[in-house]
Amino acid sequence: KKIVTIIGARPQFVKAAVISRLIKEKYSNEITEYLVHTGQHYDANMSDIFFDEMKIPKPDLNLEVGSGSHGKMTGLMLQKIEEVLLEQKPDALLIYGDTNSTLAGALAASKILIPVVHIEAGLRSYNMAMPEEQNRILSDHVSTLLLCPTQTAIDNLKREGITKGVSLTGDVMFDASIFYRTLENTNSLLPKLPEDFFLATIHRAENTDSKERLTNIVRALNDCGKNGVLPLHPRTKKYLDMYGLTFNKNIMLIDPVGYFDMLELEAKANMIVTDSGGVQKEAYFFNKPCVTLRDQTEWVETVEAGWNKIVGSEYNDILDAISNFVPPQAHPDLYGDGNSGDKIVKELLKLWNSAI
Ligand code: UD1
Numbered sequence: 198k199k200i201v202t203i204i205g206a207r208p209q210f211v212k213a214a215v216i217s218r219l220i221k222e223k224y225s226n227e228i229t230e231y232l233v234h235t236g237q238h239y240d241a242n243m244s245d246i247f248f249d250e251m252k253i254p255k256p257d258l259n260l261e262v263g264s265g266s267h268g269k270m271t272g273l274m275l276q277k278i279e280e281v282l283l284e285q286k287p288d289a290l291l292i293y294g295d296t297n298s299t300l301a302g303a304l305a306a307s308k309i310l311i312p313v314v315h316i317e318a319g320l321r322s323y324n325m326a327m328p329e330e331q332n333r334i335l336s337d338h339v340s341t342l343l344l345c346p347t348q349t350a351i352d353n354l355k356r357e358g359i360t361k362g363v364s365l366t367g368d369v370m371f372d373a374s375i376f377y378r379t380l381e382n383t384n385s386l387l388p389k390l391p392e393d394f395f396l397a398t399i400h401r402a403e404n405t406d407s408k409e410r411l412t413n414i415v416r417a418l419n420d421c422g423k424n425g426v427l428p429l430h431p432r433t434k435k436y437l438d439m440y441g442l443t444f445n446k447n448i449m450l451i452d453p454v455g456y457f458d459m460l461e462l463e464a465k466a467n468m469i470v471t472d473s474g475g476v477q478k479e480a481y482f483f484n485k486p487c488v489t490l491r492d493q494t495e496w497v498e499t500v501e502a503g504w505n506k507i508v509g510s511e512y513n514d515i516l517d518a519i520s521n522f523v524p525p526q527a528h529p530d531l532y533g534d535g536n537s538g539d540k541i542v543k544e545l546l547k548l549w550n551s552a553i
């Protein structure tokens with residue numbers, strides 16, 4: 198059987214690293230994968246570095262759509278992915294997460310009746326103003342197989358009337374963090390790090406595209422009295438320049454880093470301050486308190502467990518959390534047993550067997 202996989206943005210490379218490796222190393226008799234990179238992320242440190250370091254198979258095709266407005270980017274992808282699907286005639290299409298690349302893949306395949314398999318299905322922030330929330334909901338509603346990292350995700354789908362094809366697999370990012378953590382970080386590009394620091398990442402549109410929110414966040418990090426290391430997403434760089442915002446010396450700005458360096462930063466940091474979905478979870482995997490610069494999260498289990506504090510973008514709330522947030526001792530397993538990849542591939546094989 199053949200699948201076409203659509204990836205295009207940084208978090209999708211991390212997730213595909215788990216599944217594509219498994220398919221190649223363990224399931225190559227049953228599945229052939231045709232890997233399509235949409236080109237949504239294209240800087241070397243947002244794309245190539247992940248393929249090289251994580252040994253992700255080279256994409257069979259890069260659609261090179263680049264950056265643009267939502268409509269332009271998604272439309273271009275939709276058109277090009279349809280062409281690929283008509284040519285490749287796969288037995289299923291595999292998509293990850295909630296980016297524009299995810300939605301374009303989902304729409305292209307479902308219209309021509311190719312089953313859509315969605316990894317990380319069922320996540321909801323219940324904030325429809327987020328492009329990711331729109332992408333998730335629309336993708337889930339045209340998916341045949343919905344592979345959920347958490348019971349919360351399954352419950353969310355049930356609320357929308359989706360129960361068929363749904364299964365609980367755990368989280369592939371947990372698999373990735375376990376697998377790659379054991380490998381040596383031989384090509385590190387990290388500068389000398391401060392003794393004691395928090396790791397910060399910021400890129401969510403709701404923060405970068407609002408001058409008020411981004412200003413509050415920058416001011417709070419500048420004034421928090423602690424050292425931070427911040428790998429800067431190109432989107433955020435663009436908006437900082439546009440608003441004329443700068444960080445003080447206590448915040449060490451670095452270029453986006455590869456996954457191995459990111460794991461090293463997460464392991465060494467004493468706290469993580471972020472608006473990223475993936476990084477909130479990784480904070481939990483590394484037993485680090487997480488301060489989330491958003492008004493809600495999809496990863497509610499981390500909040501319920503007491504390890505993630507949602508602070509939004511208010512100056513005082515951010516300062517208070519960075520100084521005072523202490524998680525509890527208890528740290529239950531929330532994201533599976535590290536074998537989610539295998540469960541996912543088995544569900545995919547079951548889909549085909551049941552269809553025969
Ligand atoms: C996208 C996803 C978001 C995900 C994030 C992961 C959508 C709607 N958003 O957000 O869900 O969390 O990726 O990082 O799909 N840029 C570069 N070089 C690159 C890539 C981007 O300079 O290689 C700059 C461009 O100015 C571009 C901007 O970043 O316009 C935003 O890129 P885009 O892919 O539209 O969204 P992200 O913010 O990266």
Ligand code: UDP
Nearest residue numbers: 207208211428453454455456459473474475
């Ligand atoms: N990441 C990375 N280098 C960075 C920032 C993030 O390797 O400079 C990794 C991070 O460890 C996680 C993934 O990228 O595995 C998360 O991607 P991102 O925060 O861009 O997107 P989100 O998860 O919010 O969609």
